Amino acid sequence: MRLHALAMAALLATPVAASAQDSFTCAAAPEPVMSLAYGSRYAEGDASRSELDTTADAEADDALRPIDDFLRDLTETANTVLDEGTDKAAVADCLVGQMAAWARADAMGDLQSPTSNLTIGARIAGFGLVLLQVQDHSRMEAEKAEITGWLQRLMQAQLVFWEEEAPDGARQGNLRAWAALAASTTAALTDDAVMRGWAAWSVSYILCKAEADGSLPQEMSRGKYALKYQLHSIAPMAVSVLLLDRQGIALQGSCSNALARIVGFAVEDLAEGRITAQITGKTQSFFDGTDELEGFHLAWLEAYLLLEPEGASALNQLAETYRPLNFSKLGGNQTLLWQALR
Structure with a gap:
């Protein structure tokens, strides 16, 4: 009532x-x-x-x-x-x-x-x-x-x-990825096939834009914020891929395992930002004093580790450094939310 x-x-x-x-x-x-x-x-x-x-x-x-x-x-x-x-x-x-x-x-x-x-x-x-x-x-x-x-x-x-x-640029980057997460979540709540399909299409569109090395062209256009925005794209995509997988749509292997390449690029560059700096010509914001790498930047790791459990010891070690991984836009404490399913 x-x-x-x-x-x-x-x-x-x-x-x-x-x-x-x-x-x-x-x-x-x-x-x-x-x-x-x-x-x-x-x-x-x-x-x-x-x-x-x-x-x-x-x-x-x-x-x-x-x-x-x-x-x-x-x-x-x-x-x-x-x-x-x-x-x-x-x-x-x-x-x-x-x-x-x-x-x-x-x-x-x-x-x-x-x-x-x-x-x-x-x-x-x-x-x-x-x-x-x-x-x-x-x-x-x-x-x-x-x-x-x-x-x-x-x-x-x-x-x-x-x-x-x-705008065309935004369609290829992190903001589209966040809209796709909203669609993935809404589809999980309502069983709306159209919403689910649009979420899958949007995630796939961004995944398939990745370069061979895993860098995302739209985020690499962001100068000193490129690595930060690569991480900001991964967060909604990793959780969307997991949510969609549980709704019957498997995307983690799409476009020659693009998600794994995108993640690998970002994680490899977290120590020095050297690769992203070479692409952009700019020292990255995590290394010039503008930004500090925090747990919320890596909160997506908990969802991703469920998608790629094999050979994930290095990623798990990275996650452990920052746990509990918390990001309100992903639903809060990711370590708590996903640990029961590990």
Whole structure:
């Protein structure tokens, strides 16, 4: 039975017992973000998208912060469903109720700039991956249907955008990969064959663009950020390939084992960035003081190790250095989420 809005608000504000030893308080959902209209983070006229405009970068961060903060909170709570002694139903119902508030408002449905359309995929994926974690524990069937309907609407708009409006360069890179992860996740929730097919096509399109050495041409055009964006492409592709594999579509061998080559290129260059620097002519951001390699850059390793378990000792050793590997846009603690399936 669908809960009345006032009853839902009361539920979200009511402390709920999580276990005999602990208590769980379900907070109200934050105010839904309805519209996004920020521009590119990069300097005007910079075709390589490698020179940040600090003002535009801050404006984009400010616009996305309420969404990203909400996703971070959702994933942290969703991951507790795997903890022993957690009242899984209470946690799941809380999160479903929170996301349903955004679904009911049609949050993120008014994307007023090309850049907001380009970057929303990772956020859609994040919400979907939270629901995948908790849906089997939640009793709120009507609210779950509201969330999947909302994600479906957002993704249908994304399909049109990527096929009709997205810039050619973006179609070949990490932003398309994140939209594909959103589609893979939505398909897993809704069993939508068209969405699943578009996700598989999009991942395959990017995989097949890889050079023989595994470098991705679109990401290699990003100057000193090339290696960083190669990693940023791998994250959604690795998880998408795993999700699609479990939906009956095997892509890990596509285009002469492109995913393995793409991963191999990035991992080999993490020590010095020498190969990427030779391609781009730029010292990479992980080595010039701009960026620091962190666990979230490698969070995809847990999913990838399930796809390529043979001969993965070096990758497992790399993962162990940074575990637990956590990235909210991939659903939170990847080590916790995937370890049971290892």
